[in-house]
Amino acid sequence: MKKSGWKIVSEEHIGNFRIFDIKQLKAVSPRTGNQHPYYLLDSTDWVNIIPITKENEVIMVNQFRFGTSRMELEIPGGMVENDEDPMEAAIRELREETGYIGNKPIYLGHVDPNPAFLTNKCHMFLVEECKYEGKQELDPGEDIEVQKINIKKIKDLIKDGTIGHSLVICAFNFLDLHRK
């Protein structure tokens, strides 16, 4: 496999936008010898969780998303906080967003949300035998409806576009790889 060969000549902090920072890199191309600018979004890692009940229902979250301007059917997830490991974040986000708890999370793997300009990873977990524990504890900026969907319906919901979030689709893909 080819080596990188890029030489980074400067790195500048451009600004903080709550859930990420923007940095600008300048780097010299090994191919042309010219210098090029790259904007990066620096963010903490994310987690998402596939929570499943004994009855093979996935505990999903349905909420308005400002990026796509529509209600999105997703699995619970969020940002890993400074002092957390990803598994703790998964347990916390599941409990806060849905009110459910379950068995110890099983690590499914991680993906890079976008290696071109996002610096973080998204860690994916499976939580089995989920049970309702008590009321959601939502962040001020969240308004989330919980919806239980039979696991057998997920592929059709991806195919017909009801589930559109790339990272949610990746999590179900990793669940398939895990169960094979």
Add this chain to the structure above:
Amino acid sequence: MKKSGWKIVSEEHIGNFRIFDIKQLKAVSPRTGNQHPYYLLDSTDWVNIIPITKENEVIMVNQFRFGTSRMELEIPGGMVENDEDPMEAAIRELREETGYIGNKPIYLGHVDPNPAFLTNKCHMFLVEECKYEGKQELDPGEDIEVQKINIKKIKDLIKDGTIGHSLVICAFNFLDLHRK
């Protein structure tokens, strides 16, 4: 399904960062009645392409990515330009990044890269019977090595983390759904 209920009260352009613009929305929560800020990244749509030869090899691209600071094994892809439709962009990106051309692209579907803060879609295409046509035509900021990988090896490369880009994983997932 629950209705949104959010009321957007302002929208401000924060800045242009070459491949995206940042906007700030302020919106009133239907749950709490309080106003919250949301940062959005406005970008044109993206495309990615699974190019396959008669011998069932996928034409992949291997390049250094500044987000993850490592060489990434991906499929060709890029931004849809202003005057293009996604299929034209797919044909163009395939030719520019790899030097290959093939049959008319088959639309596999689209995903939302991140509905929380990205406004765009990623359209995914399959291009069969790919053949080498001539030299790559790379953008000044690109340095790409072409690598042919047998389609049967893809799942293992996703599982072991060699292929890490979430949108590349989504494209192979949609190829599976398409072929079933």
